[in-house]
Amino acid sequence: MEEILNRASKVAEEAEVFMVSSEETPVEFETNRLKHIQSKQSTNVALRIVKNGRIGYATTTRVDDIENLIANAVATAEFGTTAHFTLPSLTSYPNIEVFDPDVEKVTQERMAELGQGMIDALTKHTPELICEAAVTRIIAYVSIINSRGGQARYRQSAFTTAIEGQLIRDTDMLFVGEHWSSCHPLLEPGDIIRAVLQQLEWAREQASVPTRSLPVIFTPHGIASAFAGPIIAAFNGKTVLEGASPIAKKLGKGVFDKRLSLRDDPTIDYRPGSSPCDAEAVPSEATPLITEGTVSSFYYDLQTAALAKTRSTGNGHRSQGGQPSPLPSALVVTPGDATFDDMLHDIKEGLVVEQLMGATQGNILGGDFSGNVLLGYKVEGGQIVGRVKDTMVAGNVYELLKQVAAIGSDARWVGSFLNTPSIYCPSVSVASK
Template identity: 35%
Template sequence: MIRELFNKSLKFFDQSEFFVVKSENYPVSFESNKLKEISKNQTSGLAIRGIKNGRLGLSSTTDQKRRNELLDRISNLVLYGPETKMVFPGRSHFIDLNIFDDSLEKVTIDQVVNIVQLFIDKLTKISPSILVDSKMGYLKGSTRIINSSGFDYDYDYSGSYFYANANLIRGTDMLNIWDGCSSTGLVTQSQLDNTFLKIQKNLEWSENITDSIDSDGEISVIFTPQGFAGTFLGPLLEGFNGKNFANKTSPISDLINKKYLHEKFSIRDNPHLINSSQSRPFDDEGTPTRVVNFVEEGIVLEPYYDLQTSTQIGKESSGSGSRSLSSNLYPSITNIEVKSGEENSSDIISRMKNGIIVDSLLGAGQGNELGGEFKANVSLGFRVINGDVVGRIKDTMISGNIYKCLAQIESISSDFEQVYGSSKIPFIECKGVKVVSAS
């Protein structure tokens, strides 16, 4: 069926590409410590890109009966679409990645429900009035790409995920702690234990609420792995996005091969990370994936590209093309890895005289992200005095510029955590952050 339509498309366009996806997802949701809903989601769809006379058009559908409309629709769109010189990639050699774990096939909903129930029971044991919303599920799917350069490959993937959002109310104070993990197979007991320990530690640190912090002062800040991701990754990945390089809107587009950040800082995207459901052999337009080094020892190295943006400035795609079924391609990342340092995070904290730990933010990403600026409410953060975590900070905002902060790194921890399911990030202490509190 697909092949037939594809062959037909070759008569319509100079180049064509089919993106065929199928997935099934089985989540269970707990609300306020209780099992609430069991679901199954099944989706499948087809997206076609056509290029004719150097112009590009895209159309997709999840309606099998309307697949035949796509070619006509794109024939109209390519009259007005953007100009492009890109050529879809042909046959290639891909890394052999194991991202389909067939042991997931044997997992039952009861098993998943049990895992979450045990996790919540453990939490309520240490904090009886805690209310936990949680979701856990497993999924499997396949991606197939066929194009007019002779590419026709597919891969199967699988994964499971778990997250818990713990809520504790004392008077008018509401504490919220979020954490989770994921894997290509069933999340392991040690992943769950780590997630539990993180929540437990945050609960302990939150026992007291501390006084406000003097405004205007720049004090030392330790970002937990989650805090670093929430504060820095958004602006940083905007800065390294090939699209913003091609448009010359990235503030670092003129800084390639220059030392701009602290030498302790190295960051890369690793699409071949083992056990990550984000890993993949080729990207969403058939370019083989590879490790992309953004910064090595403070030196700005390369951005991440998809085909269209790389072609615009005469580069090669880094295999970072990403898309949803109905969206156009855009450069995106898979598994971010920040190089760890030498000191344990607990040592970094105990060395701190007067500062804060930032774990999560509210409202990051509103404002001038591309310029590297951040400004956000600390939704979970702690005060450190003379090496002791003395309590949670509230009604506090932090602001600064990520590039300035990353040039003033004090220390990076040797231990790291899995953030957003797959990124590996250590604790990072830096200067250059402004902290303001309500009185």
């Protein structure tokens, strides 16, 4: 890495080398039994340079092919965008724990037992259920160095368990499932099993909802599939800078319900979305996005922050080996005080949305979503009475979150990117067959 930096610094004004190497071991189950064990080793080096004021960028998996890497970065710098940022110099980083050595020690045998245990517990409850499952452990090493003396290094562990069950009766299909992740080994699958069993129980009967506006509770999964896409796009500093975000000019203004607060938070120990710094070596920090209904800030990487005349919030992340761009680390919605049962009991006739399919295909930037209820339940007289089918839910995030009926106290993680309670909306457009 140092050699790449040294040689790149000779042909460019600024240079930054980002390297990530990882080992990922997924143990996979198909049709209720162990099917596949994988071992995935990968190394990737990304070089970003500023030459004649312009950004050049190249990546390679060949750590020994420095010449080609530098040549590609130089070739792209000729056409690259003008660099407005300054790379961070040597600094200190917050102490955020994201590595648990115990993850490495979990054997493939133990992972296979864990997966089979989850499947056995579910098929004991519903014998016709056909499950796919994956138990995965990941160890990653991240290093960043730059020509201003900035340097950051950390290692991160992750452990994920995912299970999906399908139940087919004639041409009727039910899909249930959960996925959990942590930097610790997840060796006690009790909670994940209970969550899926609850879905099976609630979906036992079929029910139908009328085509009209109804009160709807979005569960944490439901929020991830309906609201997360538009919110992530709207608070992206780049979307704001372009004027393409509907809240671009609403900083400091009340746009959402006063009970709603949202932050991006990569500082929580042992979460896979956490890290001491972002992919540009900017120290991590919690960034409040919505504070009691008011738009309080947007999230930025170095370049976008410089263009917007503000500072990076440590959200310069690289997706799929690309250049850093503003991305949330981990979104956290502050829980409210309503229990899930409180919210249910308030509904005479309505819907619980657990999973929306295809919700973010529409005009995300405008806040619109519209999706098929893949997993959702009819509520009648304060009780869940069964699962709905052939039902679509449509709405606009800004209209729905302007005034909510309640925010739940049942906050939980959905994957590694979102921690939220359920949100109860008094009136949502529902169409069904």
